Amino acid sequence: MREWPWYSILILAVLIFAAVFLFYFKPKNTTISDLRDQRIQVESEVLQLKAQKKQLEQIKLELQGMTATLKELEIVIPKKREIYNILKQIQELAYDSRLDIIKFINQGEVFQEFYWEWPISIEITGNYHNLAKFYDKLIDFPRLFNVESFTMRALPNQTDADTIIATAIVKTYIFEETEPEQIEQLNTPGI
Secondary structure (H helix, E strand, O other): OOOHHHHHHHHHHHHHHHHHHHHHHHHHHHHHHHHHHHHHHHHHHHHHHHHHHHHHHHHHHOOOHHHHHHHHHHHHHHOOOHHHHHHHHHHHHHHHHHOOOEEEEEEOEOOOOOOOOOOOEEEEEOOHHHHHHHHHHHHHOOOOEEOOOOOOOEOOOOOOOEEEEEEEEEEEEEOOOOOOOOOOOOOOOOO
């Protein structure tokens, strides 16, 4: 090799460098480039999953709030018919107001779009002031009641405690829960 001219050594060095570059560095560079692309793709997926996780946490908080609200509303409009409890509660309100319930007639439920309307015919005796207390307590009652077809007339044989007789249709409501459609669960890996 010492006898070779300097430019042939230079050409040999360039050829060796080119061979090393083509067979060693270029494949490594391609591998590095592919790994870099994969890393960028994984990082973007991680960012998307973090955003979805935040949305999922937000949805869970909203669901907890809605569940609490639903539990509060179930007091106002329960999911099941409780005729004994209703009779007992109305009787207690009447007793606390110094009234006597003469009739309590269940008129059967009427189905509406997503709830049952439950009218109850009641007939009450007492005096006007106590009847006003009764309806005031009925308004403040946690369960929803509507009073319709209200009539009031004087009793023929009045006493200090009983001067009037009132009839009304008191409507309460029962929530008709329909089965929700099956929602596919998101399978997101933990972050």
